[in-house]
Amino acid sequence: MLSFGLFGDHVLLLEIVDHEGNFKEITKATDPELFYAILGGSPGNLGVLTHFTIEVHRDSDYQGSRGLKALYWYDPTTLKRLLDSLVDMSDDENFPRNYDLCISVLSSSFKLLDLWPELDGKMREEHLEIYGKDGIPLWPRTIVVYAQWVPFDKNDVCDMAWFDRFRKDSISINGVQQKPMSELTGGRTYLTKSSTLGKDGWASWVTQSIDAIIKPEANRYWLSAQLQCVGGKHSKFVTNADNGTSYSWRDSTLVCTLDCFHEFAAKVRAEGWEKVNDLAGIGPNCKFSKQDRRVLWGSYGSFDLGESWSSYYEDWAKYERLQKARKAADPDGIYTPNPFCVKLST
Incomplete structure (x- = not known):
């Protein structure tokens, strides 16, 4: 982790199926909020991830x-x-x-x-x-x-x-x-x-x-x-x-x-x-x-993320930003397998 960070730091493109059944390509440039939310934000409830593209590191460089x-x-x-x-x-x-x-x-x-x-x-x-x-x-x-x-x-x-x-x-x-x-x-x-x-x-x-x-x-x-x-x-x-x-x-x-x-x-x-x-x-x-x-x-302890959010996110502003991204990506709550996910914003 010291040398290269997290695996998600090297993801360049995400391919997902959205809540309407459409195939989408998500990058930091095309949809920065959804890209942000998927990589580290809310576990498994922003769409169906089918493929992703990562940055390549060459052995010859190290x-x-x-x-x-x-x-x-x-x-x-x-x-x-x-x-x-x-x-x-x-x-x-x-x-x-x-x-x-x-x-x-x-x-x-x-x-x-x-x-x-x-x-x-x-x-x-x-x-x-x-x-x-x-x-x-x-x-x-x-x-x-x-x-x-x-x-x-x-x-x-x-x-x-x-x-x-x-x-x-x-x-x-x-x-x-x-x-x-x-x-x-x-x-x-x-x-x-x-x-x-x-x-x-x-x-x-x-x-x-x-x-x-x-x-x-x-x-x-x-x-x-x-x-x-x-x-x-x-x-x-x-x-x-x-x-x-x-x-x-x-x-x-x-x-x-x-x-x-x-x-x-x-x-x-x-x-x-x-x-x-x-x-x-x-x-x-x-x-x-x-x-x-x-x-x-x-994760451990309470699996109601709405109640235990402060253990997983630095502040309420970040959690609220993720709520808005979730609302935009899944307005009807289709991708809600259990309570351990960012709640839809009201």
Whole structure:
């Protein structure tokens, strides 16, 4: 996200079927309000999207790009060390956009080979104990790190020491690899604009929270945690704010997804864990964000968007602008699948 921003930032043209059954091509120039509303505004109720055209980026423009994909057996000390590196990036508004870092934490039995098929050979050689009698791997709890560097100028130089901190104690197949850029970019979600995560002790707090739900084996809970730096003066996530899209919270510094999937009988404890995260992480004196910031694709809580709009949009003026765009695009409310959509203006 630091290097290139959001996928929607690169959309040039949208092809839709409108509420009268007409096929339309929407661009920032031909219909700026509808273009704005579709890209980040209201989930799925402005028309039927059939095709879209995106800006093409060429590998030849980013020669020398490097990436590291590292796997760790889960350990809270290791997780805390990795999160400290993420916090260092997030709290530094001048951190260069060349670097991107994403940390994921996965419960045991996650089908890791679906994401990382080339891992199978190395694991069979060095960790045969994780394979059952049928040859199917029984994965323990793991941490997965994706780190990458992209040159944007001929004078950009990669700091290999930055990669070295993620190679320590990892199970990495090929180390840091030079690859085409196109090969490197292949719940419950919170955002923050905090630049004091280190001072506030967020890394320790979130490590303890993750450990509480992932530590017991065979506990009927499956954690999905993903943490990624998005902010800073040079981040394209930030600087693309006025590009004609309506994605919210562009001044954020870090995005954090903490989801706990569970068996039915374990529902009460899972929901209790999520509630503790909400109360301790979000609020004026809390560890992660002083403001409740959510994204439409990671929504939770109330699914009546008319009631919870302030968690998804910066201000009422933006929500009202989206209401007007919806009224123009769908005056009869044909595209209203559920209450989680921008309400028609009255």
